[in-house]
Amino acid sequence: xxxxxxxxxxxxxAVLACNTTIARDTLSVSEMKMTPLSTVFTPILIDSVDVNNxxxxxxxxxxxxxxxxxxxxxxxxxxxDKKNVFTLDKVLEETNKNKGLQLFSFTVDADRYCTAxxxxxxxDMLEVYVDGKKERSKETREDSLSKAKDLxxxxxxxxxxxxxxxxxxxELSKSAEYKMKVDVKLPEKDTTTQLVINSKELRNVxxxxxxxxxxxxxxxxxxxxxxxxxxVYTTYPGGRSVYNNELKELKTNKTIYRFPSGVSLQWVKxxxxxxxxxxxxxxxxxxxxxxxxxxxxxxxxGLKGGSFLVSPDGQYILVSQREEIPADxxxxxxxxxxxxxxxxxxxxASVCLYNMKDGTYQQVTYxxxxxxxxxxxxxxxxxxxxxxEETITERPFSTSTMLELDLETLxxxxxxxxxxxDRAQYSPDNKTLLVIGxxxxxxxxxxxxxxxxxxxxxxxxxxxxxxxxxxxDPITRNFNPSVNDVxxxxxxxxxxxxxxxxxxxxxxxxxxxxxxxxIDLPEEIISSFQVATKKPVAIFRGESNNNAYRVYSYDxxxxxxxxxxxxxxxxxxxxxxxxxxxxxxxxxxxNTIIDGRYYLPPNFNPENKYPMIVYYYGGTSxxxxxxxxxxxxxxxxxxxxxxxxxxxSGATGYGQEFAARHVNAWGDPTADEIIEGTxxxxxxxxxxxxxxxxCIGASYGGFMTQYLQTQTDLFAAAVSHAGISSIxxxxxxxxxxxxxxxxxxxxxxxxxxxxxxVKQSPLFNADKINTPLLLLHGMVxxxxxxxxxxxxxxxxxxxxxxxxxxxxxxxxxxxxxxxRRLEWHKTIYAWFAKWLKDQPEWWDSLYxxx
Numbered sequence: 015x016x017x018x019x020x021x022x023x024x025x026x027x028a029v030l031a032c033n034t035t036i037a038r039d040t041l042s043v044s045e046m047k048m049t050p051l052s053t054v055f056t057p058i059l060i061d062s063v064d065v066n067n068x069x070x071x072x073x074x075x076x077x078x079x080x081x082x083x084x085x086x087x088x089x090x091x092x093x094x095d096k097k098n099v100f101t102l103d104k105v106l107e108e109t110n111k112n113k114g115l116q117l118f119s120f121t122v123d124a125d126r127y128c129t130a131x132x133x134x135x136x137x138d139m140l141e142v143y144v145d146g147k148k149e150r151s152k153e154t155r156e157d158s159l160s161k162a163k164d165l166x167x168x169x170x171x172x173x174x175x176x177x178x179x180x181x182x183x184x185e186l187s188k189s190a191e192y193k194m195k196v197d198v199k200l201p202e203k204d205t206t207t208q209l210v211i212n213s214k215e216l217r218n219v220x221x222x223x224x225x226x227x228x229x230x231x232x233x234x235x236x237x238x239x240x241x242x243x244x245x246v247y248t249t250y251p252g253g254r255s256v257y258n259n260e261l262k263e264l265k266t267n268k269t270i271y272r273f274p275s276g277v278s279l280q281w282v283k284x285x286x287x288x289x290x291x292x293x294x295x296x297x298x299x300x301x302x303x304x305x306x307x308x309x310x311x312x313x314x315x316g317l318k319g320g321s322f323l324v325s326p327d328g329q330y331i332l333v334s335q336r337e338e339i340p341a342d343x344x345x346x347x348x349x350x351x352x353x354x355x356x357x358x359x360x361x362x363a364s365v366c367l368y369n370m371k372d373g374t375y376q377q378v379t380y381x382x383x384x385x386x387x388x389x390x391x392x393x394x395x396x397x398x399x400x401x402x403e404e405t406i407t408e409r410p411f412s413t414s415t416m417l418e419l420d421l422e423t424l425x426x427x428x429x430x431x432x433x434x435x436d437r438a439q440y441s442p443d444n445k446t447l448l449v450i451g452x453x454x455x456x457x458x459x460x461x462x463x464x465x466x467x468x469x470x471x472x473x474x475x476x477x478x479x480x481x482x483x484x485x486x487d488p489i490t491r492n493f494n495p496s497v498n499d500v501x502x503x504x505x506x507x508x509x510x511x512x513x514x515x516x517x518x519x520x521x522x523x524x525x526x527x528x529x530x531x532x533i534d535l536p537e538e539i540i541s542s543f544q545v546a547t548k549k550p551v552a553i554f555r556g557e558s559n560n561n562a563y564r565v566y567s568y569d570x571x572x573x574x575x576x577x578x579x580x581x582x583x584x585x586x587x588x589x590x591x592x593x594x595x596x597x598x599x600x601x602x603x604x605n606t607i608i609d610g611r612y613y614l615p616p617n618f619n620p621e622n623k624y625p626m627i628v629y630y631y632g633g634t635s636x637x638x639x640x641x642x643x644x645x646x647x648x649x650x651x652x653x654x655x656x657x658x659x660x661x662x663s664g665a666t667g668y669g670q671e672f673a674a675r676h677v678n679a680w681g682d683p684t685a686d687e688i689i690e691g692t693x694x695x696x697x698x699x700x701x702x703x704x705x706x707x708x709c710i711g712a713s714y715g716g717f718m719t720q721y722l723q724t725q726t727d728l729f730a731a732a733v734s735h736a737g738i739s740s741i742x743x744x745x746x747x748x749x750x751x752x753x754x755x756x757x758x759x760x761x762x763x764x765x766x767x768x769x770x771x772v773k774q775s776p777l778f779n780a781d782k783i784n785t786p787l788l789l790l791h792g793m794v795x796x797x798x799x800x801x802x803x804x805x806x807x808x809x810x811x812x813x814x815x816x817x818x819x820x821x822x823x824x825x826x827x828x829x830x831x832x833x834r835r836l837e838w839h840k841t842i843y844a845w846f847a848k849w850l851k852d853q854p855e856w857w858d859s860l861y862x863x864x
Contacts (some may be wrong), residue, residue: 039204042098043120043196043211047088050104051114051184054078054681060594071078073153076139076183078115080496082146085117087177087509099159102138102192106827110416112186122198123173123210124748125654127856129201130179130209134161136194139183143169145175154222155185159193171209172861173653173842175217198624216590218616218652221839223589224642225832226251228581230555232542234279234563236286239549240264241305243279243288244565246581253832260825261288261305264567266550267578268304271308278468282549282672283326283392291317297298300331319377323387327395331368332378332387332397339382351406356749356796365399367424378424385417388437393445397421398447400439400776401671410432410434410471416447418481429481432456434471438479442505447479450497453670460488462670470673472634473666476500476510478525488524492532494669503547511543513667515609516659518635519555536575537792553578559594559639559648561586561608563703583691590616592651594639597658599694603686604675610660610691612699613651625706625850626656628692628729630684632715633756634676636665644828645710653843655850656693662687672814677760678767680741680774681721688718689726706730706850710842713827714738714758720776720806721781731849733842735790736798736827739777739806749796780809786816788845790838792825 020773049065054075057525063069094100105114124130134142137159140152149167156162169176184192195535200207231245242264249255259273273279279290286305291298300322301312317334332747339360342348353359363384366377371401379399389398399416403662416429416438435451453461453469474497478487490497495512502508509524510530520533520543541563545552551694555564562582566575567646594611601608615624631637637659642647662684664676688709696704708731711719716737723732738744742764745755755762764771772778787810793804803819808816820841822834837860844856 023308030386039200039202040122040200040515041209041211044098045091045093045196046100046118046120046180046196047085048090048119049084049088049117050090051105051116052080052116053105053111054113054183055110056113064282071141072113072185073111073183075115076141076151076153076181078183080115080117080181082117082119082143082179085119086115086177088119098197100194100196102182102184102194104192105186105619109184114184116184118182119177120196120212121217122176123172123213124173124176124853125208125210126173126206126853127844128204128209130169130171130205130207131199132169133179133197134165134167134194135162135196136165136182137162137191138166138194141181143181144169144181146177146179151418155187157187158191159195162193167254172843172856173218174220174222175213184658217588219589219646219648220652220859221646221649221836223585224646224649225249225253225835227562227585229642230468230565230579230581231257232564233553233555233579234281235264235544235546235551235553235567236281236305237547238286239546239551241270241286242553242578244579246579248581249832254527260345262578264553264578264702270306276774282324282328285328289324297365309751313370319366321387322641323397325390325397325421326392327394329370329394330390331370332386332390333366333368335364335366335377338362350639351404352752353404353750366417367421370543376424377418381853389439390421391440392442393444395421396440396444398440399426400435400437402540405433405488408433409757409761411753416449428799430456430479431642436474439500439502441473441478442503445481446449447481448500448502449477449479450474450500451477453491456486456488459486460491462491463674464671467671467674468677469670469758470634470664470666470676471760472496472676473670473673474498474770475670476523480482489528494523494667494672495519499543501543501545503545509543509545509552511540513636515667516611516639516661518556518638533568534570534573536566537561543568557641559641560591561707562641580590588822589607590652591641591648592616594647594659597695597698599691601683601687601690602665603683603690607673608660608662608691609636609686610658610695612659612695613647613657614649615654615656618701620701622701623703625708625730625845625846626658626696626702626851628658628660628688628707628709630660630662630709630711630715630718631665631690632711632713632718633754634664634666634673634714636667644712649839653847655708655846656699658692660688660691662691676758678758678762678770680758680770681718681725682774683717685722685725688722689728692728697764706847708732708850712736715777720787721774722784723777723785723787724779725782727784727850729785730847731788732785733788733790733804733845734806736792736795737776737789737802737806738798739802740775740807742775743770743799743805744802745771747799747801753796754797777805777809780815781804781813783810783815786849787818788842788843789817789819790829791819792823792827792829794823795827796825820861 020356078863126707138155142150152165155777163818176715224250228248231247247257257275260269261271279288288303298317299312300317303310319333322333325734365379368375386400397419397821399417403413405413413433414430414435418427432455434455438447452471476490492851497516499511509787510521518539518540521530538558540556543554550567553564568575597610650657666673696702709729709735712735716734719732719734722735744751789803791800829835848854848857
């Protein structure tokens with residue numbers, strides 16, 4: 015992949031190389047791809063009229079379907095004459111070959127939002143498609159080009175590449191002319207927009223590349239390491255997604271079976287068998303498929319409950335069953351807990367057991383308190399379960415009790431009780447538990463924070479718990495990355511997938527040596543890593559700054575990765591992407607090295623000045639080195655911005671002490687680090703226009719956007735999505751604001767720490783905001799209620815400040831609907847174009863004055 019040349023040079027290149035001419039504000043298309051004429055026929059007229067009593071007209075042949083890929087893949091080029099007129103092919107002068115269809119295509123690149131007219135003059139009938147969508151048609155035939163009327167399409171062009179396909183229908187006539195002329199015309203008043211016809215360069219990354227195309231969804235390897243299951247999804251323009259689920263042979267990568275969309279599969283422990291549920295004659299069935307025979311066996315008919323776990327010997331199936339606390343009768347509802355605002359609070363999980371020996375099904379746990387299945391021991395004798403109780407008067411408002419179930423006697427033993435434990439699993443010898451929680455678990459034995467700090471509950475640690483003597487070993491205490499997933503099947507080795515600064519990596523932990531070692535893998539964000547139990551091979555899924563998710567196998571002995579699936583490759587090969595550059599600085603505010611990276615726009619020229627967008631973490635997780643995200647850096651760079659991504663104090667993945675700076679801080683010292691980093695970046699990189707810097711964040715990052723504007727006038731534009739304006743109202747009104755605040759505002763409440771809730775809230779400092787601020791919010795946000803944006807909007811309006819507020823209908827904390835996501839992204843792009851590029855046209859088009 016390579017980057018574009020300078021836009022103006024590309025423009026000149028297109029003019030010279032493609033014979034694209036300029037006549038004031040008009041570009042004439044001088045060459046196009048084309049397909050050969052395909053013979054078409056008049057249908058056999060069984061009747062003189064159709065079901066609507068309409069007679070057949072020849073122009074209906076124009077509506078015949080043609081595969082557009084034929085012209086996209088064509089290497090045949092038709093060139094215009096000196097007057098930019100194309101002379102077109104004639105059909106054969108034979109009675110049965112006197113009508114034909116033909117495709118032509120060209121591209122147009124716009125460097126900014128603009129309006130333009132596509133003007134096509136042709137002697138033949140035409141249909142014109144822009145990015146696959148039919149825009150206009152011409153259903154008349156003229157003897158000469160001078161008699162043909164203009165087919166005009168007025169387009170609103172965004173800064174990206176457009177594909178124009180012309181479908182021509184022609185029939186033999188006595189006329190000598192088969193001509194066509196294509197022009198692209200800008201408004202006379204537009205003297206700045208640059209259009210490039212048929213650019214020879216790779217195209218810029220757009221939001222469509224983030225939302226559309228084919229990607230790997232998941233992959234899982236069989237216990238023998240001989241097979242793997244792969245799920246790939248494709249999202250088409252318009253938002254429709256299709257999943258393709260395949261069972262493949264690892265050695266040859268050949269598909270041996272395809273599963274229907276929507277099926278959820280899991281491997282049986284130590285066996286090459288896939289287990290899944292389906293709808294059968296008696297409701298839900300649990301089915302096992304043997305590999306490679308592909309024979310199916312129904313294990314359970316009328317399966318109740320939801321998720322399930324099968325014992326390694328196949329004799330027991332533990333099933334999670336959910337029940338609801340009855341709703342109140344009438345129109346009034348009694349609220350049982352702060353968590354009762356959400357729809358899931360009243361659901362209670364219990365555990366049921368299918369005994370495959372005698373076919374019995376029975377409930378194992380009973381009551382109002384939820385119990386969850388975690389693991390079954392390798393010898394199939396014991397099961398690990400967790401009981402979760404709400405303890406609302408004490409942070410973190412719930413307590414976990416680890417239980418061990420004897421599968422033969424159905425008796426329970428309590429192993430331990432902790433408020434800060436998330437999950438656990440058995441060791442291969444069943445003597446030890448690998449427990450995941452935060453540093454406060456087990457009375458803080460795993461803490462590694464500075465004096466006076468409180469641990470960040472989102473920074474996850476791992477502990478080894480000896481079941482017999484109840485001894486705890488905090489194995490990650492001095493290990494900076496934050497734990498995501500674990501896999502333990504070798505007696506002396508555990509595999510960890512962890513947040514490792516702004517990447518997600520895989521490490522092994524040698525239990526005897528008590529050492530961590532990073533596995534060298536070819537991607538920066540590893541979303542899953544699974545090792546086969548009977549063969550030294552693993553399968554993993556990952557993405558990087560420059561590519562979407564891929565699936566690989568990994569040989570544990572040779573330490574070699576082999577690419578298995580890269581469905582986005584064809585689309586990626588069309589794109590100009592930038593290799594992110596690492597940039598760090600030593601903060602004078604916190605005496606810490608602050609990590610970051612930056613992206614440069616296409617056509618980059620260090621002698622020029624560029625606007626810049628600054629992006630920072632939302633919540634507490636670091637901003638990862640990902641190609642796909644809600645705020646894709648590659649897209650912002652493609653729009654002509656330098657993009658600076660910073661991971662300031664408080665982010666997980668940088669060690670417990672660093673993450674703990676998030677607690678009871680709410681912008682202090684994070685905002686100062688962002689301001690300091692932005693200024694130092696500009697000092698070291700003179701190609702940044704320091705008067706045109708924007709910033710953007712969501713959720714806690716949206717809070718940070720608002721808070722930053724109360725601390726500095728450094729930014730020329732700011733975007734806050736689902737941002738918190740008042741810590742007090744967010745804490746009290748969000749469905750789980752009080753729970754998040756147990757991490758971000760640990761043991762601090764409006765009644766015992768009013769300074770934190772007032773002084774750090776942007777709303778109480780709204781009069782200090784001078785930056786044009788765009789507030790975006792989903793109208794049914796249950797995490798950060800929309801009132802957080804409403805009250806900031808009201809405040810800034812009363813203060814006479816520059817503010818805009820866009821409410822997104824039917825959306826929660828994130829924007830999920832395809833159409834609304836596109837509109838939401840374009841709103842952000844238009845806002846930055848208005849304030850950082852002095853190009854208000856896009857914003858004015860989306861939101862005209864009323």
